[in-house]
Amino acid sequence: MADEELRMFADSVGRFLERNAPPERVAKWRAEGMVEREFWREAGQAGLLGVSVPTEFGGGGGDFRHDVVVAEAVIRKGVEGFAAGLHNVIITPYIQAHGTEGQKRKWLPSLSNGERVAAIAMSEPGAGSDLQSVRTTAVRDGNGYRINGAKTFISNGQLADLIVVVAKTDPKEGARGVSLFVVEPGEVEGFRRGRKLDKVGLDAQDTSELFFDDVRVPAENLLGDREGQGFYQLMHELPRERLIIALGSAVAMEKALEETIAYVRERKAFGQPVIEFQNSQFVLADCKAKAVVARVFVNDCIEKALKGELDATTASIAKLWVTEAHGELVDACLQLHGGYGYINDYPIARMWRDARVQRIYGGSSEIMKLLIARSL
Numbered sequence: 001m002a003d004e005e006l007r008m009f010a011d012s013v014g015r016f017l018e019r020n021a022p023p024e025r026v027a028k029w030r031a032e033g034m035v036e037r038e039f040w041r042e043a044g045q046a047g048l049l050g051v052s053v054p055t056e057f058g059g060g061g062g063d064f065r066h067d068v069v070v071a072e073a074v075i076r077k078g079v080e081g082f083a084a085g086l087h088n089v090i091i092t093p094y095i096q097a098h099g100t101e102g103q104k105r106k107w108l109p110s111l112s113n114g115e116r117v118a119a120i121a122m123s124e125p126g127a128g129s130d131l132q133s134v135r136t137t138a139v140r141d142g143n144g145y146r147i148n149g150a151k152t153f154i155s156n157g158q159l160a161d162l163i164v165v166v167a168k169t170d171p172k173e174g175a176r177g178v179s180l181f182v183v184e185p186g187e188v189e190g191f192r193r194g195r196k197l198d199k200v201g202l203d204a205q206d207t208s209e210l211f212f213d214d215v216r217v218p219a220e221n222l223l224g225d226r227e228g229q230g231f232y233q234l235m236h237e238l239p240r241e242r243l244i245i246a247l248g249s250a251v252a253m254e255k256a257l258e259e260t261i262a263y264v265r266e267r268k269a270f271g272q273p274v275i276e277f278q279n280s281q282f283v284l285a286d287c288k289a290k291a292v293v294a295r296v297f298v299n300d301c302i303e304k305a306l307k308g309e310l311d312a313t314t315a316s317i318a319k320l321w322v323t324e325a326h327g328e329l330v331d332a333c334l335q336l337h338g339g340y341g342y343i344n345d346y347p348i349a350r351m352w353r354d355a356r357v358q359r360i361y362g363g364s365s366e367i368m369k370l371l372i373a374r375s376l
């Protein structure tokens with residue numbers, strides 16, 4: 001697809017978000033702690049979901065560049081809580097890349113038209129960084145499996161109607177005992193959504209607990225064609241997940257910088273705009289350097305991902321460096337706002353709160369360092 005067509009796609013995504021997610025509507029989601037389901041349907045109808053799913057499976061037929069356009073626009077336009085990056089880039093590819101033909105036919109169309117909202121349930125109360133130690137089990141039972149366990153911190157947890165669940169099919173084995181299952185909450189018994197967690201930030205995201213109490217799924221819901229592939233499937237998809245988190249941070253850095261420059265131009269202290277102090281200029285220069293370096297590195301990773309050349313180490317470097325730089329940048333930008341920076345009416349306050357988790361989810365900074373160190 002030519003650049004011109006990509007630009008037109010970006011324009012139409014931007015217009016859709018401006019029209020359908022104005023600040024008043026997003027404020028409502030923030031107050032309710034979740035995005036309206038109806039908005040997911042609207043986004044699906046407008047072509048924002050499943051953008052890189054082949055048309056034969058009901059998707060947009062694009063590639064990773066289209067996913068990047070949507071993920072970037074959602075952050076730039078401040079559509080908080082709408083986890084399009086998670087749905088399009090993190091979860092749908094599990095089915096696209098690892099599902100059988102039947103699984104793709106069954107799930108990809110409804111993930112692309114907004115009928116289904118996706119979630120991925122890896123983390124548990126006792127296992128986050130160390131995924132091999134998950135305790136959720138899936139035990140073979142006739143022509144199906146019985147899933148038992150508890151998950152926590154699951155994004156889209158209240159809305160999701162397709163959940164990719166990490167479970168042990170062989171608890172005696174480590175990585176080789178892990179499999180992924182697709183659970184459709186509407187189709188099973190024993191599934192329960194727990195609390196929508198009260199978080200420091202991401203107010204419009206329904207990050208939740210999920211419980212699986214003898215949930216029986218048909219054997220066809222084992223992702224792929226055999227047990228024990230889960231860890232391999234996760235390792236295959238995690239670099240892109242980390243890149244999309246790094247991209248989110250890069251865009252958020254640019255936004256925070258723009259917001260802060262506008263603020264310090266207006267705000268006066270000691271008879272002059274705050275931007276006139278040399279300290280403000282030095283702080284902003286440092287922020288700009290970080291934002292530019294982040295963007296260039298992320299763009300390079302996107303190029304690599306498009307060519308199928310993004311390796312786990314490079315994706316970990318992107319996530320580690322860009323999310324850490326994001327944290328430093330929003331903190332400096334908040335400081336330049338003075339007391340107003342701490343007031344939620346000012347966008348920088350939310351940007352600061354929302355930035356914190358970027359260093360934790362999708363693999364913490366410490367785990368990124370472990371992965372990078374393996375390449376030394």
Ligand SMILES: Cc1cc2nc3c(=O)[nH]c(=O)nc-3n(C[C@H](O)[C@H](O)[C@H](O)COP(=O)(O)OP(=O)(O)OC[C@H]3O[C@@H](n4cnc5c(N)ncnc54)[C@H](O)[C@@H]3O)c2cc1C
Pocket residue numbers: 119120121122123126127128129130152153154155156199202207357360361362363364365366367370
């Ligand atoms: C808002 C939000 C949304 C999330 N969304 C999802 C989701 O959709 N799906 C999902 O499955 N999970 C999700 N998570 C969970 C997230 O991925 C985990 O919180 C994260 O991986 C860390 O796991 P943990 O919380 O168990 O921390 P722990 O693993 O208990 O880690 C605690 C601390 O120890 C450090 N640490 C751990 N191991 C090592 C080590 N070997 N060396 C050095 N330091 C180490 C960690 O870096 C961390 O600082 C979400 C979390 C949040 C907060």
